[in-house]
Amino acid sequence: MLDDKRSHGLWELSAPPPPPTAALTGAVSADVVVVGAGYTGLSAALHLAKAGRSVVVLEAVEIGFGASGRNSGFVNAGLWVMPDDLIATLGPVYGNRLIGLLGEAPREVFALTERYGMQCQADHRGTYHCAVGASGLKQLRERQAQWSRLGAKVELLSASDTQSRTGAAGYTGSLFDPRAGTIQPLAYARGLASAAMTEGATIHTGSAVTAFDRIGDTWLVKTAGGSVSAGWLILATDAYSTGTTSAIREEQVHLPYFHVSTAPLSHNLRKTILPNGGAGWDTKTILSGFRLDAEGRLIVGSVGALRGTGLRVHRAWIKRHIRKLFPQLGEFELETEWYGKIGMTPDHLPRLHSFGPNAIGFNGYNGRGIAPGTVFGRELARLILGEIDLEGMPLPVSEVAMPAFRSMKEAYYEIGAQVAHLPIAPA
Template sequence: MKSKGNLWRVSTTVSQVAQPLPEDKSVDLVVIGGGFTGNSAALEAARRGASVAVLEARTVGHGGSGRNVGLVNAGLWIPPQEVIGIMGNAAGHKLMAALAEGPSRVWRIIEDAGIDCEATRNGTLHLAHSAAGVRNLQERHRQGAAMGWPVECLDAKETARRTGSLAFYGSLFDPRAGTIQPLSYARGLAAAAHEAGARLHDQTKVTRIRQLGDKWIIEANGFTVRARALLLATNAYFDGIEMGFRPEFVAVSYFQFATAPMPARLRESILPGGEGCWDTAVVMSSFRIDEAGRMIVGAVGDLDGPGRPIHAAWARRALSRVYPQLADLPFEHDWCGRIAMTADHIPKIVALGPNAYASFGYSGRGISPGTVFGTQAAIALLEADESVLPVAPVRTHRERLVRAKEVYYESGAVLTHALRPALF
């Protein structure tokens, strides 16, 4: 069966509100990138009465925001004590507190703006794929409980009841979290920002950024935007701008396959609570269902590269092993996107100059962190108060051996999917 491509683009019900930049503009804040971070910043700034222009090279949600798994998680990929060990006690606790509140902020925006994005606030399950995975989750639970988080360790029996599968050894349940249709959320943020007064411009490729006095001068589509403040929010989809700066990160690909909708009799027993799931394996995998009952299987790997047949075969084996009753259900959609990883897995804010930031490096946790970082960046830029940022801005950020690491991640995913049993 020929793939129908990215499921989120087919199933979204939220219309585009952007159009190409038609003329020169002068605004309080210019945002480059129309994803979770950029649109959250635009929404916050517009609600505060600022004039805002969002410039998106392709379409709103074209990048990782429209290719996301759709898990609204609290915290980061690494456990809290590791974050604190890297950042220090005060800075680590500040970031963890901001991200612990991240899902609530996402749910509040969705409700306040009336965004139709299949929001399912039923929690997530971090699944143990082995006995070692159980120990990993027990330690994460200990650390999370010490932070005051309402997480709960579930045994294999309860995990089987919630997932409808006997493949897992246990799980860690986070009731704060949930799932959304990510492209609809990105577009919904844009629509809410537009309604608040922001102007969003897609098919508007920024070619040059420079500083002139107290203004930032942005050149795009043959026009010029002058702004008092600037936010670069392209994350893993930065494709080159003449500005003397390039965000440094390791680009890691993540793919997804979506089945045809499950028959009603099976849907009742497979993830009946609608939790989103991911596992403890080194080469991480995920699965969830959408509103129509499609099972969506994801993992690290690039479908646009030579490893595509191996990743596709793994997805079929994985689905068959975890849910044998779905073994013959065809995959109708497949797509992949890029994640911006940093060496320490901590998101970065780089100060580009007066009243200018670049925010990137969510390491696979784009929805909640992107919303939090975008919102707080807008406040910091408008009020000239960097203390409201989740992390302290730095002047520079460097990543070593970027290309070698990118090859390593993809090669590891290909080898794992080719040689190991299909495990989530």
């Protein structure tokens, strides 16, 4: 997008075209105005429109321009935080509520893709969290124990079973989660947008918000070309927030993450990598993940930004990494590369913020945006529809809080990823 081949890479090349949209012009009114056309905003718009509410979505650039169009496409259950730690942080009421909601969130994603016929390569065949060394396997044993106590049918696999089912060499085991799966993330965002418009929502792209104010019992949201008056306001701009919503971005520390994709692999090679579908990622701090797309391209990603010195360092590392992980590939070609940013909160948990009367939003997905963003958008719709109140939401309302040393941490993450990917770094 915006003539930048490193912004959305393979996803932009392989996604169906977006539904036709235009910039906002003139003054319009609606029941709800949504700022941001990512998973959360589009899901909220879809569910509100389906319930008969008038909805206008304002997007600064294009549908899925932010993290929704750049991520790995892993539709995971739960969060990075282990269930016991989540309950310890949020307390038993919100903790158990959030665990239950996000444990079933992938099912909601795949139900929507089927209901609306979204062409987004939906693959509901699980994911593999792969252990690196004894410490990684110990971590996965604890995850398996905690999820099993909650009734999740997650399975701890041996090293040999992991290699057989993923095709990847060198892992000491893995945790298989059948609740999870993969999608083409930009195609899913565009599919949500098409579904929302089918139900009656209006989406305006190229419509950055310049101001929003509460006037009486109405929100007035302005763009360069027009304005929207609405009783409710949803802010769903998350890590790519700028301008009037920049405080949302500033409460998150950005972690850069990049992907590459190979040319389509031969049929025989495809059968040796994730032959039963799904995706994998490892337990390293500077983690990496892998999956195939519908055309048999191997997609591999890791922490880092493809710019400056990082471009050379990460390109060299990814080739070494792929050869080590999948020696059966032999010589291979890389077709595309792209990168973006993950918004991280200090405790790795999302946030629910109130921005004034009838103004609400979730943000801070910490690399788990697809399934949580989808169900959080639905929950925002339920709140506006009066089906639940604020106390019934999956997270308590919190104040926007700026993390200490944010800029320093972001520079550290970008430089640290380069150091970790140098040839002299430990394997």
